[in-house]
Structure formats: C-alpha cells, structure tokens
Amino acid sequence: MSFRDESEEGRDLRKPFLHTGSWYRMGSRQSSMMGSSQVIRDSSISVVACVLIVALGPIQFGFTSGYSSPTQTAITSDLGLSVSEYSLFGSLSNVGAMVGAIASGQISEYVGRKGSLMIAAIPNIIGWLAISFARDYSFLYMGRLLEGFGVGIISYTVPVYISEIAPQNMRGGLGSVNQLSVTIGIMLAYVLGLFVEWRILAVLGMLPCTILIPGLFFIPESPRWLAKMGMTEEFEASLQVLRGFDTDISVEVNEIKRSVASTSKRSTIRFAELKQRRYWFPLTIGIGLLVLQQLSGINGVLFYSSTIFETAGVTSSNAATCGLGAVQVLATGVTLWFVDRSGRRLLLIISSSGMTVSLLIVAASFYLKDFASEDSTFYNVLGIVSVVGVVAMVATFSLGIGAIPWIIMSEILPINIKGLAGSIATLANWFIAWVVTMTANLLLDWSSAGTFTIYMVLCAFTVVFVTLWVPETKGRALEEIQFSFR
Template identity: 80%
Template sequence: MSFRDETEDLSKPFLHTGSWYRMGSRQSSAMSSSAQFLRDGSISVVLCVLIVALGPIQFGFTCGYSSPTQAEIVKDLKLSVSEFSLFGSLSNVGAMVGAIASGQIAEYIGRKGSLMIAAIPNIIGWLAISFATDSSFLYMGRLLEGFGVGIISYTVPVYIAEISPQNMRGSLGSVNQLAVTIGIMLAYLLGLFVNWRVLAILGILPCTVLIPALFFIPESPRWLAKMGMTEDFEASLQVLRGFGTDISIEVNEIKRSVASTGKRTTIRFSDLKRKRYWFPLTIGIGLLVLQQLSGINGVLFYSSNIFTSAGVSSSNVATLGLGIIQVIATGITTWLVDKAGRRLLLIVSSSGMTLSLVLVAIAFYLEGVVSEDSHLYSMFGILSLVGLVMLVISCSLGIGAIPWLIMSEILPVNIKGLAGSIATFANWLTSFVVTMTANLLLSWNSGGTFTIYALVSAFTVVFVTLWVPETKGRTLEEIQGSFR
C-alpha cells in the first residue's frame, strides 16, 4: 500500500460526517434535511465553529480550575504551596507534549480526528482528579488534561481559520479565545457552589459533547486539498459556503496554493531557514511567547490568592467578576477584529496591559509601606483590584485572542504541522514557567512580580509595531504568499 493510500485510509473515519457531507452542487436536489439547514454557508461555518469551540471551553475550564479550588485541595490533601503550584503548572507540561504531537496528528488524521483524540485524555484526567486521594492522582490527571489541551490549542484556531471566509475569519477566529474565557468563567462560577471533586466531574462535560458533535461537521477543505482528496475537498467547501454558492474561484486559489507548496513534501528543520518560513514562524512564536510572559495566566491561575493579598475579603466572588469581565471584553474583540484589524488591537491591548501592570505594581509597593490598620491600605487594595480588572480587559482586547489567530493565518500550509507545533510548544513552555513561578514570585514580592510583567508588555508593543503584519481582509493564500 502506498503512503497516500495509508493516509487516506487513516483519514476516512474522520472525514465523513453524515450523508450530506459528500454531496456536491450537482446533487443539491437530493439534499438531506441537514443540508437544507446548511444551505446558507455562513450558518454552516458558524455551526462548525460553535461545535469545535467546546474544545477551548475545556481549555479554559482547565486554566480556571486551580483558582477556586486551591484552599480546599491544599486542606483536604495536605499539600504545600509549592506542591499546589506544581499541580497548577503540570497542565502546561502535558500541553507541551500535546503541542509537540499536535501538528503531526492534525496533518495525518485531520483537524477533526485531532480533536477526537484530544478529548479522551481530558475526560480521563478529570476523572483522575475527581477521585484523587493523594497528590499522585492529581498530578497524573493534570498531565492528561494538559496533553489534550495542547492539541486543542493548536487544532481549533487552525480549523477555524481554514474553514472561514476571509471577511469573517477574524471574528470567527476570536471565538476560540472567547470560548476559553467562558470556560474560565464557568470554573470560577461553579467553584462557588460545588467542591473541587464535583467541579472536576463537571469538567468532563465539554469533551463528552464534543466527540459525537464532530461527526456532524465537515473536515477542513484545505487539509483535504493538501492530502489530495479532491472530491472531498470540494464537497466540504461547498457545504461550508452554501449549496447555492459558486466556489470555483476559491477552489482554484486553494489548488494553486497547495500545488505551489508541494502537498507531500517532507519539511525538515533545516528548511525553516528560508525567509518564507522563518519569518512567519518567528512572528507566531514571538506573539505566543510574549502573550504568556505578560503573566496573564499566572494572574488567572492564582487570582483568588492575589485578591486576598490585596485585602479583598470575598476573593472568589471577585475572581468570578474578573471572569465575567474577561468574557465581555473578549466578546467585544470578536466583533472588532475584522473592523479595526489585528495590529491595532494588539498595540492597544499590549499598551493597556503595560499601564495596568504598572498600576498594580505601584499599588502593591505602596501597600507594603503602610499599616494594615490605615485607611490607605484598603485604598491601595482597591487600586490593585482596578488594575487587575484593567489588565484582564486589555488582554482580552487583543493579546489573549489574536496571537492564536495570526499563527493560524500566517503559517504556510506545507509547514503548518511542524511550525504550528513549534509555536504551540513555545507558548506552553512559557506558560509552564510563568504558572510555576507566579505563586513563588508573588510570595517574594508582589510589586516586583508585576513590574517584570509590565516590562514584557512594553516590549510587546515594540514587537507588534515593528514586525507583525496586518492580515485583515486577505485570504490565507494571499497572506502566506506575501512572505516569499
């Protein structure tokens, strides 16, 4: 059997999503009820995005889980601060492994197949945490969750970018981060009412729904074209654009792009030295690393403790408020990104984060030199709370969502698997360092910690201004061709 035959056989279980999937425009008279509903291409694409968004909701739930549960888990299992910090950061270790595998998995069995694979360790991981009697089960569950999240974090933005029409790609791509923030908010909200074991059981739900739902959406047409599955590629694109839409121009653009990059050429690390490859990869890695070095995940993972340190009595309620604000701000970004453009939002976002982090740092510095009985102490606590709210809003306006969107847009199709894995791995490696050190740094000096994060955010403004291209309103083929 040839390599192509093996790949196609492996892909088949993940390609066919219902009787309507393989229908071309010539068969429109025999459309099933599902196809009738999906006659409008925009409805079809939105439906697909909402289904795969269950993956990022799982991602966000994993990120948010450690904040409302820290006190209970530490008490019940008698963990130290460093042991809980290890638990919080182990999802990043698992995600690094998942990130390394994600690109190759997504290339060989498709975007949908990758998401199905990612869902299984997530489910097992949550069960392990829920029934944990000691730290070993906690750690194992967190690693398994992280592995699934690592695959999800690469695959979902790539799938959304590859199925979306160019005029909707920014908004739909931002749904990925919106879903992450919804997952975080749900973890904060449910954590107010249920204990940590029940909360872990609830974490199973997104992936439990995702697995069967994936059978009812089409595979990425660009992946199908790359794999040489012409009929499936055109059928998938027709479903996504609507059965009454002429897709011939887009079909030809995708075919030319695949032909020019060489759909089955083996890409090695040495090939990444060419500018058409290293430049977009450098931008992708730079944005994803700077996103984490700003400290936002450290803030979200340990927000309850930060609020307690700031003198806020109802820290879990304040954390929930932070989660709600994050969802609203990310929703605004979803609406803005195709209007204002990626670069402008990134510059505004990173500038706002810099100012917010400086404000929080000043508040903690001043809080340290006044008595806890002084009315100034409570004022500085409020000031740090305002700064954290501004930080979350600023991050949600750009840095939270857009790096993943740009990564999925700028990487050429023939290196997307390898380069996407590298960029995703870099993101999770940095996230591991930040979440592992955040609790320890905050214990050392809260003001100094936020000063470090502020310097990184200031550098992000410079990085975006000098090197990040605008991708609004351009097809993926146009964007990737501009690096040649």
C-alpha cells in the same frame, strides 16, 4: 522533523476521521435537490455551526485551567496534600500541554483537524475520570497530565481549523471564539466550584469533550487539509457545504489548488529550510506573539488572583476571582465584534498598550503601599486602585493579546510547514506559561511591585514588536497572506 509521503494504506487508516456526517453527504449528493428555504445555503450559518461545535474544545481548555483555583482547599484537605504537592498538581497540566503541543502538528497533519480533536478528547475524558475517583496524589497527577496533553492538541488544532474553514471577512471574529470559549470555561470552573464539591466538578469537566466527539461527525473536515492530502472530491464537497450550495466556489477552489500545488504534500521540510524568509519570518512572528502573550504574566495573575486580591485588601477573594472571569468573557466578546472591523494589528497595539498602563498602575500602587500606614485612607485607596489595575490588565489582555496571537499564528504559517511550525509555536507558548505559573508566586513573595514592573516592561516590548513586525491580515485570503512572505 519532516512530513512523510502518504500511502493509500495510510489514507485508509484516516477514513474514520474524514467522515463529515449528514451535512457532507447532503452537500455532495443532494445539493441539486435543496429548496430555497434550506438554511445550510447560508455560508455564515454553516460555518458558525461548525465553530460552535469545535468551540467545546476550548471550553474544556478553560475548565482545565480554572479547575485548580476553587478546589485547592478541598483537595488538599481530603487527600492530605501539602501546598507544594498541590502546586505540582496545578502545573502538571502545562507539562502535559507541552507534550501535546509537540505532537499536535503531526497528529493534525496525519489524521486531519477533526481526527486530531477526537484524539484530544479521549485523554481529557479519562483524565477527568481519574481525578474524580482519585484516592491519593498518583491518580490526581495522572489525570492532570492527561488533561494537559489533550489541551495541548486542542490549543493548536481549533484555531487552525477555524481559520481554514472561515470566509476571509469572518475569520477574525470566528477565530476569537476560540479565546472566548477558553474564558467561558474558566468562568464556569470558578462559578461551579463555589457550589459543587471537587469530585463532582471533575465529572462536570468531562461534559465538553463528551459532547464534542459525536458533534465532530456532523461537521466537514478542513477543505485546505483535504486539498493538501490530494482528496479533490472531498475538498470541493467540504468547501461547498461551508460556503452554501448556491455559492460559486470556483475562485476559492483555484486559489487553494494553486497554493497546494506550490507546496506539494509530498515535499520534505527540514529545519535547514526554515532559513528561507517565507518560513522563518512568519514563524518568528507566530512564536513571538505566543511567547509575549504569556510573558505578560496573565497566567500568574489569574492563577494567584486570590492571593493578589488578599494582598490588595479584598475580603471576598473568591467572589472577586469570579468577577475577574466575567470580565474576561465580556472583553473577549468585544474582541469578537471588532477584530474583523478594526483589524488584528490595531487591536494588538491597543491591548498591549492598555496592559502596559494597567500594570504600571498596579506596580505603583503596591510600591506606594509600602510607605503608607495600614490604617490610613490613602492605604485603602491604593488597595482599590491596585484591584482596578488588575481588572483593567485582564480586560485589556482579553481585548487583543488573549485571542489574536492564536488567530495570526493560524493565518500566517504556510500550509506545508503548518504542522511543524505550529507545534513549535504552541510548545513555546505552553513552556512560557509553565515558567510564568511556576515563578509568579515566588516573585509575588519577593515583591508585588517588582513583579508587576517586570510584566509591564514585557508588555511595553510587545507594543514595539507588534508595531515593527506584525502585518495586518484582516480581509486577506490565507493564500494571499502566506504568499506575501515570499
């Protein structure tokens, strides 16, 4: 793969995606006329507004992930699907996401971050429509694949866009909004699924992307992408809007220009060049974190949480699943608050260590239950302990491992390989997510204690990986982080 030279004709094709709406026009034409009371002068307000708009994409991501849990009984009954056919339906989103991940880097490099999100929103909307009108498995499968394709693009593009527009002192917290939005989407699917039937739930699934498309016209394009494309005027105007019209952006402009000058947009990056340390080391960290995130078993636990809770003796598994979704949201909100205060690396170590201990508790509980009488108090206590362990595992995952790998991936990859390397890292994440989701049920049938022991060992390895290789990126400019790998 390589990054192709950009022609004037190619740039013209991208013009619809470069439009930055009223904020952009105001920033480039009317900055001298702004009064002191204009709220857009505040950098945090303008950046947070941009993040809240693009966060609709991860909400869509989460809604797609959560949709299959509350709808299984109704869909299999209405369409006459077997359990294996429905399992295939659930896993097809991961397959579509792998295809979207392969395309995500190059799409976002060619049409920009905003254009990439617009492209991702369209198959998501079509996919939800296909599911809502499905009369057999064919439309159901097609819709799930289309949703997955869009989610694969969203999962790469949103964290990259946020990292490229955020001030360095806010980048971690704003980056955590990505994962927070995913958990909100999951919880919405769980809760709404208790009250509305599956076709209406699919229609509701369209709303985030339906709102996202017009919202993208009111936010600026990533200034770093514009700089890489040689669009100097647009780049400076976009950065000025994001930082506030009274802010002196000359230092940041010069840093970005120097970074872009050292990695020309016309340079061709080949796989052979990834042998250089400045490329392979950040790529290894990015892939490693995103792979270990999934090897923790989180998707298996969330996808089969109802089964796990039933095995543990919980009578109302659907309510427990909704509670698990709420725990995710709260814990991810804590990450948003602490990630720019305590740092990425420390939270990753705390998170992976907490998951290791939680999984050890769950594994030990299920192991001891095999030797306890089902009528004994000890058996019931072990059931409660295993549920507490699962909840603690999800909470500690959300505290760091859930959000921070995406933040670090978007921070450490050099701008001239971000499209290629980001696609590889995102593809690896979705491939392992698919493997874990497909094998978790088989492993749980084999041995609940053994399954959680495997996940515990992998979480323990994550602690070692983070301790030895992952750098701290808190409070550092993107250009400074990337230069440190040279």
